[in-house]
Each structure stands twice: as C-alpha cells, then as structure tokens.
Amino acid sequence: MLRKVDKHSGVPAYLQIVNMIKSEILLGNLQKGSQLSSIRELQQIFDVNINTVLKALEKLKSEGYIEAEQGVGYFVKKDFDVDKKIIEIIKTCVAKLKDNSIDYYTAILIFEEVWKNE
Amino acid sequence: MLRKVDKHSGVPAYLQIVNMIKSEILLGNLQKGSQLSSIRELQQIFDVNINTVLKALEKLKSEGYIEAEQGVGYFVKKDFDVDKKIIEIIKTCVAKLKDNSIDYYTAILIFEEVWKNE
DNA sequence: TATACTGTTATATAATTATATAACACTAGA
DNA sequence: TCTAGTGTTATATAATTATATAACAGTATA
Numbered sequence: 001m002l003r004k005v006d007k008h009s010g011v012p013a014y015l016q017i018v019n020m021i022k023s024e025i026l027l028g029n030l031q032k033g034s035q036l037s038s039i040r041e042l043q044q045i046f047d048v049n050i051n052t053v054l055k056a057l058e059k060l061k062s063e064g065y066i067e068a069e070q071g072v073g074y075f076v077k078k079d080f081d082v083d084k085k086i087i088e089i090i091k092t093c094v095a096k097l098k099d100n101s102i103d104y105y106t107a108i109l110i111f112e113e114v115w116k117n118e
Numbered sequence: 119m120l121r122k123v124d125k126h127s128g129v130p131a132y133l134q135i136v137n138m139i140k141s142e143i144l145l146g147n148l149q150k151g152s153q154l155s156s157i158r159e160l161q162q163i164f165d166v167n168i169n170t171v172l173k174a175l176e177k178l179k180s181e182g183y184i185e186a187e188q189g190v191g192y193f194v195k196k197d198f199d200v201d202k203k204i205i206e207i208i209k210t211c212v213a214k215l216k217d218n219s220i221d222y223y224t225a226i227l228i229f230e231e232v233w234k235n236e
Numbered sequence: 237t238a239t240a241c242t243g244t245t246a247t248a249t250a251a252t253t254a255t256a257t258a259a260c261a262c263t264a265g266a
Numbered sequence: 267t268c269t270a271g272t273g274t275t276a277t278a279t280a281a282t283t284a285t286a287t288a289a290c291a292g293t294a295t296a
Binding site: 001003010011012015019020022023026027082083085086087089090091092093094096097100102104106107108109110111112113114115116117 | 119121128129130133137138140141144145200201203204205207208209210211212214215218220222224225226227228229230231232233234235
C-alpha cells in the first residue's frame with residue numbers, strides 16, 4: 001500500500017518510498033512487468049517533492065528492482081517472491097501483538113533488539 | 119545491547135542511539151535508577167561524535183526516560199516494563215524467520231507492511 | 237586542595253536530505 | 267503533426283544531521 005511519507009519518523013523520505021515500493025513487490029502487489037504510477041502521481045501519493053521521488057526511483061533502479069522507459073514510465077523488473085509461509089508467520093505475530101495492544105514503535109524496538117541479540 | 123551505530127542504514131545515528139537505549143530499558147537490561155555509561159564512553163561504544171551522543175541523550179531526557187546529574191552521570195528515570203509474553207511472542211516469531219533464512223531487512227519490510235495494512 | 241572523573245556549552249564546517257522551480261526530450265494517440 | 271502525457275536534467279536554497287574541537291562547570295575522592 002503506497003501512502004504518505006511520515007516526515008517525523010526520522011527515516012529519510014526517499015528511503016521510506018524505496019521501502020514501500022519494495023514491500024509492494026515483495027508482497028506481490030506489484031508484479032514483474034507492472035507499470036508504476038507516474039512520477040508526478042507518486043509525488044502526490046507520497047506528498048514530497050518530485051526530486052525526492054526521483055531519488056527513490058533512482059535507488060530502486062540501481063538495485064535492479066525497476067527500470068525506466070523514457071516517455072512511457074517505470075516498470076517492475078525483478079520479482080522476488082517470498083514464501084507465503086513467511087508472510088503467514090509475520091501476520092500471526094502481528095495479530096497477537098495487536099491483540100495485546102502493543103504499539104508499532106514498541107513492537108519494532110523489541111523486534112530489532114531480539115533479532116540482533118539472539 | 120549497545121553497539122556501533124550503522125552509518126549506512128539511513129536512520130540518523132542519534133535516533134539509532136535513542137532506540138538502542140530505549141530497548142535496553144524496555145527489555146529490563148537497564149532498570150530505573152541505573153546509571154548509564156558516561157557520555158565519552160558511549161561515544162566510543164557507538165562510534166560517533168560526542169555531540170551526536172548528546173543529541174540522543176537530550177531526546178531521551180525530553181521524553182522522560184533518563185535524567186542527568188551534573189558531574190555525576192545519567193540515570194534511568196522511567197521503567198516501562200513490557201509483558202514477558204510480548205517478548206516471547208516476538209522471540210518465537212524471530213526464531214521461525216531465522217529458521218527460514220530470512221534476512222533482517224526483508225523481515226522488517228514485511229513486518230511494517232503487514233502491520234500498516236491489516 | 238588537587239585531580240580526575242562527570243556533564244555542559246559553544247562555534248565552525250561539511251555532508252546529506254528535501255524543497256522549489258524550470259526547462260528539455262521522448263512516446264503515444266487524436 | 268499537435269498535444270498531453272511520460273521521464274530527464276539542472277540550479278539554487280534551506281533544514282537537518284554529524285563532525286571536530288575547545289573550553290567551562292559540577293562532583294567525588296585521594
């Protein structure tokens with residue numbers, strides 16, 4: 001789901017955009033060959049300057065995820081599919097956490113710490 | 119666990135420091151009243167400039183997590199303990215993901231996307 | 237009291253990130 | 267061919283983040 005960038009998160013906007021688009025590809029919402037929205041549409045969706053969108057697309061291009069066609073648009077180039085099982089594991093975990101009224105920030109903090117400790 | 123800041127992650131160093139210290143408090147490794155390492159020690163641990171440590175401590179102070187004593191040190195002020203159950207849920211999830219050889223970056227991407235979608 | 241630790245304040249500089257704005261170039265379709 | 271949509275390139279400016287460096291001030295202890 002592409003959505004407004006969080007300008008107070010501390011994470012640079014262009015990286016948030018990179019991550020959101022990667023997630024779309026990861027989850028299969030954007031498949032190989034799909035055309036992205038135009039730069040100027042993305043600019044509105046993310047609510048940032050056109051140069052910020054460009055920087056994000058440039059990074060995705062350099063990593064091989066998308067490619068550009070002059071005058072036409074950007075297209076998904078690489079299709080990495082994550083095992084459905086992985087998504088299920090995470091969905092189950094997220095559901096449990098939400099059941100316990102944990103907020104996203106706390107969850108991520110613990111997730112990161114647990115990941116890097118064990 | 120306090121560790122070197124990742125200078126290529128895109129997340130500002132001072133925020134990484136804030137998060138690491140918060141995690142320590144969250145997980146109970148730093149309890150109410152505990153003294154933090156000195157600024158100059160933290161500077162070495164995180165491998166950043168002293169002003170960057172200071173910025174992080176300033177933020178933690180403004181959020182009420184720690185307090186300073188001139189000439190003595192910084193101390194943990196607030197003790198928010200997360201239910202052990204939550205930690206277990208996340209530990210279990212992380213273990214499963216690692217069993218499936220998922221890398222941290224991918225895991226976080228999916229986690230964030232799943233969290234914000236459902 | 238002297239000293240070696242603490243935290244505190246300050247200034248200058250550089251790199252990165254984001255904005256505003258404009259103009260140019262390619263493509264598809266009327 | 268014209269036009270409206272694409273991507274592309276460029277310049278100037280501002281805000282944020284991080285560094286280097288120095289000096290000052292409080293505290294505890296030998």
